[in-house]
Amino acid sequence: MLEQERNIAAWFYLAPALILLAIFIFYPIFNSFVLVALEDYNYLQQTYDGFTLTGNFRNVLNDPNFGQAMLNTMLITFVSVPVSVIIALLISVWLNAIPIQKIQGFFQTVFFLPYVTNAIAIGMAFAFMFNRRYGLINWFLGLFGIDPINWINMGASYGNAMITLLIYITWLTLAFKIIVFLSGLQGIDKQYYEAARVDSASRARILRRITVPLLSPMIMYITVTSFIGAFKTYTEVIGMFGERLGPPGDPNSMTTIVALVYDALDRSGVPGAMSEAAAAALILFAITLVFTFVNMQVSKKRVHYG
Amino acid sequence: MEITLQNLTKVFQSKKEDEVVAVDNLDIVIPSGKLYGLLGPSGCGKSTTLFMISGLLKPTEGKIYFGEEDVTPVPPEDRGIGLVFQNYALYPHMTVKQNIMFPLENLKIDKKEGLKKAQEIADLVGIGHLMDRKPAQLSGGQQQRCAIARALVKEPRVLLLDEPLSNLDARLRLQTREEIRRIQRETGITTVFVTHDQEEAMSISDEIVVLDEGVTQQVGQPQDVYDKPNNLFVAKFLGTPPINLFDGRIENGKIMIGDAYIGKSEAEDQEVTVGIRPEGFKIVERSSFQVEVEFVETIGRDTTLIINHPNVEVQGSFEDPEEEGDVTTVEDTEFEALNLEMGSGKSIQDQKTFRAIVDADYGVQPGDTVKFSVKPHKMHVFNKETGELV
Amino acid sequence: MQNVENVEELYEDEQKIRFKRRMRLALVYAVVIFFAIFIIIPFYWMVITAFKTETQVFMSPPMLWVNPVEWQWVNFSLALERAPFIRYLANTVLVAILSTAGTIITTILSGFAFARLNFKGRDVLFMILIATMMIPGEIFVVTNFLTITSFGWIEDQTFVEAVLAMTVPFMTSVFFLFFLRQAFKQIPDELYYAAKVDGKTDWQYLWGIMVPVALPTITTITILNAMNTWNAYVWPRLISQREEFQLVSNGLRDAFDDTAGRIMYHEQMAASIIVTVPLIIAFLILKKYIMRGVSRSGIKG
Numbered sequence: 003m004l005e006q007e008r009n010i011a012a013w014f015y016l017a018p019a020l021i022l023l024a025i026f027i028f029y030p031i032f033n034s035f036v037l038v039a040l041e042d043y044n045y046l047q048q049t050y051d052g053f054t055l056t057g058n059f060r061n062v063l064n065d066p067n068f069g070q071a072m073l074n075t076m077l078i079t080f081v082s083v084p085v086s087v088i089i090a091l092l093i094s095v096w097l098n099a100i101p102i103q104k105i106q107g108f109f110q111t112v113f114f115l116p117y118v119t120n121a122i123a124i125g126m127a128f129a130f131m132f133n134r135r136y137g138l139i140n141w142f143l144g145l146f147g148i149d150p151i152n153w154i155n156m157g158a159s160y161g162n163a164m165i166t167l168l169i170y171i172t173w174l175t176l177a178f179k180i181i182v183f184l185s186g187l188q189g190i191d192k193q194y195y196e197a198a199r200v201d202s203a204s205r206a207r208i209l210r211r212i213t214v215p216l217l218s219p220m221i222m223y224i225t226v227t228s229f230i231g232a233f234k235t236y237t238e239v240i241g242m243f244g245e246r247l248g249p250p251g252d253p254n255s256m257t258t259i260v261a262l263v264y265d266a267l268d269r270s271g272v273p274g275a276m277s278e279a280a281a282a283a284l285i286l287f288a289i290t291l292v293f294t295f296v297n298m299q300v301s302k303k304r305v306h307y308g
Numbered sequence: 309m310e311i312t313l314q315n316l317t318k319v320f321q322s323k324k325e326d327e328v329v330a331v332d333n334l335d336i337v338i339p340s341g342k343l344y345g346l347l348g349p350s351g352c353g354k355s356t357t358l359f360m361i362s363g364l365l366k367p368t369e370g371k372i373y374f375g376e377e378d379v380t381p382v383p384p385e386d387r388g389i390g391l392v393f394q395n396y397a398l399y400p401h402m403t404v405k406q407n408i409m410f411p412l413e414n415l416k417i418d419k420k421e422g423l424k425k426a427q428e429i430a431d432l433v434g435i436g437h438l439m440d441r442k443p444a445q446l447s448g449g450q451q452q453r454c455a456i457a458r459a460l461v462k463e464p465r466v467l468l469l470d471e472p473l474s475n476l477d478a479r480l481r482l483q484t485r486e487e488i489r490r491i492q493r494e495t496g497i498t499t500v501f502v503t504h505d506q507e508e509a510m511s512i513s514d515e516i517v518v519l520d521e522g523v524t525q526q527v528g529q530p531q532d533v534y535d536k537p538n539n540l541f542v543a544k545f546l547g548t549p550p551i552n553l554f555d556g557r558i559e560n561g562k563i564m565i566g567d568a569y570i571g572k573s574e575a576e577d578q579e580v581t582v583g584i585r586p587e588g589f590k591i592v593e594r595s596s597f598q599v600e601v602e603f604v605e606t607i608g609r610d611t612t613l614i615i616n617h618p619n620v621e622v623q624g625s626f627e628d629p630e631e632e633g634d635v636t637t638v639e640d641t642e643f644e645a646l647n648l649e650m651g652s653g654k655s656i657q658d659q660k661t662f663r664a665i666v667d668a669d670y671g672v673q674p675g676d677t678v679k680f681s682v683k684p685h686k687m688h689v690f691n692k693e694t695g696e697l698v
Numbered sequence: 699m700q701n702v703e704n705v706e707e708l709y710e711d712e713q714k715i716r717f718k719r720r721m722r723l724a725l726v727y728a729v730v731i732f733f734a735i736f737i738i739i740p741f742y743w744m745v746i747t748a749f750k751t752e753t754q755v756f757m758s759p760p761m762l763w764v765n766p767v768e769w770q771w772v773n774f775s776l777a778l779e780r781a782p783f784i785r786y787l788a789n790t791v792l793v794a795i796l797s798t799a800g801t802i803i804t805t806i807l808s809g810f811a812f813a814r815l816n817f818k819g820r821d822v823l824f825m826i827l828i829a830t831m832m833i834p835g836e837i838f839v840v841t842n843f844l845t846i847t848s849f850g851w852i853e854d855q856t857f858v859e860a861v862l863a864m865t866v867p868f869m870t871s872v873f874f875l876f877f878l879r880q881a882f883k884q885i886p887d888e889l890y891y892a893a894k895v896d897g898k899t900d901w902q903y904l905w906g907i908m909v910p911v912a913l914p915t916i917t918t919i920t921i922l923n924a925m926n927t928w929n930a931y932v933w934p935r936l937i938s939q940r941e942e943f944q945l946v947s948n949g950l951r952d953a954f955d956d957t958a959g960r961i962m963y964h965e966q967m968a969a970s971i972i973v974t975v976p977l978i979i980a981f982l983i984l985k986k987y988i989m990r991g992v993s994r995s996g997i998k999g
Contacts, residue, residue: 011900012817019808022870027830030841037840045844093733099726111985112734115741118981118988120929122947123970126954127744130963138743141759173740178992185993196364197397201411201458202385211410215401234834237931237947244955263836267843267936276840283836290834381715 037280044273051273058281061274062262071257077164078171078258079232086172087225090179091217095209097180098187110184117177125241128170129154154242158249167256171238175231179224186220187213222301226294233290236260259286309374309465309498311338311361316370318356318522330356332522334370338500343492345513346502349545353522354502358468361500362391374465385414387466390459390497394471396451398443404430404454405439411462429461430454433491449480453487460495467492469501473508485512506546510534518542535685540695543583543688549612552662553621556582556689558698563689566619568597570682579692581621586612588686589664591672595679602661604674613664613672620660744974748773748967755964773968780965781953782942783972790945793864793934794927800869801923802916805878810904812875813882814890824879827872842867843936852939860943864934868927874919877994881915882908918991921984928977946973 037043038058042051062068093113100106116124131138132153140150152158153166190213198208214221235258239247248255257265259282266279316334319327331353338344346354359365361372363384371380379387398407405426412422430436433453435446443451452472459467472488473481489512492499503509509516510530518525518533518541526538537543543551556565557579563570565582603614664680672678689698746762747755749769754761777783811817812824846852846867851859885908893903909916928946935948944952950973954966981988 007817008815009817012811012815012820015807015811015815017807019804019870019875022804022866023827023830023872025845026842026867026870027838027872029845030838031830031833033841033844034837045847089733093730096726096729099723100730101723109730109734110989111982113737114985114989115978115981116737117992118925118977119741120947120950120970120973120977122931122951123973124740124744126950126966126970127740127747130747130961130967131740131743135758136756136760136963138739138760138762144759173737176737181989181992191397193393193395193397194399196384197391197393197399197458198410199364199384200362200389200391202414202462203410204414207414212399215399218401230832230834234836240931240951244951260834260836263840264932264936267840270843276844279840280837283834283840286834287837290832294832383715 034280034284037277038284040277042273043277045276046271058274058277059285061278062281062285065262065278067254067257067262067265070255071259071262074164074256075233075235075258078168078235079229082168082171082175083225083228083232085168086175087179087221087228089172090176090183090224091214091221093176094180094183094187095213097184110181113180114177116174117181121174121237122241124174125170125238128166128173129242132166134158154249156250158252160252160255163243163249163252163256167239167242170242171232171235174238175228179228182220182224183217186217190216222297226297226301229293229297230290233286233293234260236264259289310340311466311498311500312336312371312373313338313357313361314371314373316357316360316372317368318353318360318365319368330522331360331367334522334524336517336524336527338498340375340498341496342514343489343499343501343512345509345516346500346519347504347506347509347516347545348519348525349504351521352519354504354519355470356522357519358470358500358502361466362389362468363387364391388462388464390462390464390467392452392455392459392467392469392472394474396443396455396475398451398454398458400443403440403442404435404446404457407443407454408457408461411458415462425461426457429457432494433457433460434487448476449484452476452484456488456491460491460497464497467495467497467499469499471502471504473503473505481508488512507548510546518545520545537583537688538697540581540583540690543690547585549586549663549665551583551585551688552664554582554584554617554662555619555621556580558689563687565597566617568595570597571684571687573689573698575689575698578698580698581690581692581695583688583690584662584682585686586663586665588683589666589680590683591666591670592679592681595681597680597682599678599680601672601674601676601678604672606668609668610665611668611670611672613666613678614661615664615678616661618660620662744967744970747963748971750964752962752964755962770964773964774972776962777953777965777969777972780969781949783946783949783953783969785942786944786946786949787972787976789861789943790928793861793945794924796861797865797868797927798920798923800865801871801874802920804870805874805919806904806909806916808870809875809878809882810900810908812879813885814900814904814908828876831872831876838867839933839936846937852937855939855943857943860938860940863937864945867933871923874923877915877919878912881912885911914987914990918987918994921980921987922991924980925977925988 039053039055040050041054041057044050097106097109097113100109130136132140134140134150134152134155137153139153144150151162153162194212194216195208198212203211239256239258239261243249243256246253247257247261254261262282263279263286266275266282269275313334313336316331316336317329318331319329321327334357346357348354356365360367363379363382367380371378373379374387384391399410402410405423408426408430409422412425417425427436427439430439433456435450435453435457438446438450438454443454446454452475456469456472469488473484476484485508488499488501501513513530515527515529516533517527520541526533526542528536533542534546537546540553544553554565556563556570558564558573558575558577560577561573563573563580563582570582570584599615599617601613602616605612605614666672690696691698746764749764749771750761750773751770754764812820846863849863851863855863889907890903893907898906930945931947931951934945935951938944938948941949941952950969953969954961
């Protein structure tokens with residue numbers, strides 16, 4: 003643009019947004035690093051007890067729940083994301099194959115419902131659904147002669163509770179993926195399919211060699227954002243298990259890294275808690291960064307743009 | 309492989325309950341090993357016919373035979389055809405080599421064998437050195453050759469091309485159409501291609517099929533169709549510059565334009581449209597056909613005289629569709645100002661003028677009065693109403 | 699060409715092909731319906747439980763269907779007795795309106811600057827903003843909590859302070875700025891020049907031309923932002939110091955905390971419905987915008 007610089011005017015327009023961003027985005031980024039370096043920071047009295055480079059990180063790592071949080075977060079991320087991506091892909095392909103637009107639209111709406119529902123509300127519904135005695139799932143399994151399973155009630159095993167959580171999270175996250183994949187599929191020029199038919203390709207081959215590669219930018223986007231989102235799992239756990247973060251009698255068994263942050267925040271009066279929260283958040287950030295970087299590298303080989 | 313189209317009809321039902329008859333009872337035999345051009349304006353049904361031959365469209369009525377076999381119910385993947393799309397439809401994420409080999413993979417051909425075939429065909433079309441590039445890295449002409457290679461690699465019985473030259477710039481078109489002919493000769497595959505450009509069709513086809521609104525207008529060798537058009541449509545469609553059309557009449561065995569005597573006819577008295585090819589005028593000393601020259605265009609070899617004449621029949625122009633556009637053959641003088649010069653060399657019927665191409669030696673100047681005689685074989689007389697040859 | 703027998707064979711072939719095609723279509727529908735049921739079941743369970751009596755809820759095997767005549771609408775009033783859900787709804791609506799209004803205004807203004815004005819450091823600044831999108835929200839939460847506290851909005855919290863604490867940090871969004879700038883950039887420069895020639899100021903151009911043209915994007919942003927507020931849990935929970943200040947999500951969770959014995963599922967589900975239904979209704983009405991916004995974010999991504 004060969005337009006003159008309008009610095010003053012620009013800054014006026016930017017001011018409201020920038021002020022808010024400065025206070026609530028930029029300052030916190032900077033402050034996290036400050037917090038993390040303080041020892042025994044007491045925010046109520048604005049006192050602290052010296053500096054530490056790794057002290058707060060060590061506190062987080064030594065937190066009795068840290069190992070569990072790490073394990074859970076990794077499980078949730080590396081199981082629910084691939085599973086939901088694959089299911090979403092299949093559903094989108096089949097959905098796209100429905101010839102009548104109105105019917106396809108109807109199903110689109112159905113599949114999108116989980117996106118607009120409250121994670122807490124529907125988490126509660128899931129929890130009751132998996133109730134050992136009164137839930138729908140065990141009744142259904144009973145039809146096949148399977149004994150009632152203790153999914154998430156008192157005394158439930160870690161494995162069962164985790165499986166239930168994974169099912170819930172997969173269910174919840176399908177919607178977004180399906181919509182993105184569907185719009186991607188609809189953007190693929192029909193002529194490629196016609197050419198492939200003329201080239202005698204079977205449906206399976208068309209899916210594998212034409213559809214998926216042409217869809218790969220979307221798949222990449224979904225995968226990256228889904229992984230990042232999965233690392234931040236917390237509200238979903240609250241929805242299903244409440245603040246206890248686990249079945250009755252087994253608190254914090256379903257805790258996640260983000261839960262650690264909020265745990266620390268709950269102890270805000272305690273000296274050093276804020277710094278721990280900051281440390282946990284930074285650890286989360288680091289994991290996300292590393293992972294996204296790895297993801298980008300992998301995708302370079304497999305994603306075809308254009 | 310001989311292609312036979314029998315009573316081929318395609319009717320489209322649009323949402324508003326009206327039907328469009330895209331192809332109306334086509335009966336054509338394309339002999340084995342020949343290069344046939346389906347020619348006609350936009351919307352004449354040529355692409356529809358091509359896609360029915362390919363199997364991507366099902367005919368409403370009629371049958372298609374490859375040789376003795378009725379392929380009408382056979383899906384495209386089993387017909388053994390090669391199809392080159394107008395936009396090439398090259399898989400953007402695969403290399404040239406992978407694109408060409410894709411059909412072979414589907415036909416379960418051994419990989420080494422397939423690689424050999426792919427290289428052979430790529431060399432044949434002239435892109436053998438580009439095997440590892442992706443389509444986006446190729447020029448338009450190279451992309452097209454890749455599409456052709458992909459179609460040919462499975463040694464199809466029939467090769468189909470949808471407007472193969474329309475996406476290329478003018479310079480490339482000349483080159484590429486020769487390439488198509490060369491490739492067809494070398495492989496000997498029965499080939500059908502679709503185009504709206506009559507020059508293209510005429511230059512490389514063994515025979516052309518002229519279509520209008522789904523109906524066959526004329527089939528024959530290009531020169532024959534040009535020299536002996538069956539009806540007004542064919543006469544108008546072929547020829548650059550286009551044929552000149554005059555309001556005229558047949559009176560007592562004489563073909564008259566206004567007061568000028570043009571030639572003899574054995575038909576009965578009637579109102580006619582007289583079509584005279586630009587090259588059909590000869591300057592003579594004495595003739596009742598006398599005109600004043602308006603403009604003179606010299607291109608060295610020939611001189612084109614542009615002449616006003618009250619009897620010139622004004623018809624609309626054939627829009628040269630770079631995109632899919634509506635064609636209106638309009639017999640309405642109000643639409644004369646449709647100046648649709650589109651770079652393919654076609655020009656329009658200007659209002660009430662006609663073009664005569666004469667020898668430069670005559671040294672005609674604007675404002676001169678010239679007398680013409682008309683070469684009988686360059687003149688075609690059509691009934692005013694039906695457009696049929698008289 | 700063909701003798702009579704062959705014609706019949708060919709007819710059979712055609713039938714076979716048509717049959718295969720129909721089978722394939724049937725399979726597609728079967729699979730889609732199967733997954734659709736999988737999606738619907740939790741909703742169905744939520745609804746059916748909300749209309750049961752206490753006895754019916756604690757039945758094993760569970761009742762799968764309740765006669766509409768016997769639906770226990772009373773569960774909703776029971777739920778409302780447990781916790782002031784209407785209050786929560788109202789709070790949420792208020793917070794949603796305020797934060798969305800704030801976001802719209804700040805985004806429009808800054809979007810205008812980024813899309814239309816030429817100023818020093820523009821591109822660098824934009825890159826920095828994009829970079830912040832990659833940072834997990836938890837980093838901000840910690841400090842923001844401290845900041846809000848230092849504003850005095852936590853200590854002896856009044857309703858106004860609670861509302862402020864829940865809206866002010868969210869009165870701008872880089873995510874929405876990104877999209878709005880995109881939409882603004884699509885408006886041809888010529889329109890701006892023409893407006894200038896007509897003597898219009900930037901402000902008039904922004905509100906008179908750019909905003910109306912970008913209205914679909916703005917609508918989508920509004921809706922998505924409102925949805926986020928509705929489903930927000932962690933920040934409201936952190937901030938609200940009194941029960942009356944809660945929003946629907948954390949209000950719902952607190953109301954049915956199962957540490958105090960058995961959960962009254964029918965009430966809990968009724969409450970869940972109160973919380974979910976408004977959003978679902980909004981979705982059904984505005985579904986075009988919402989789905990388009992989501993899919994577009996995928997394409998840009």
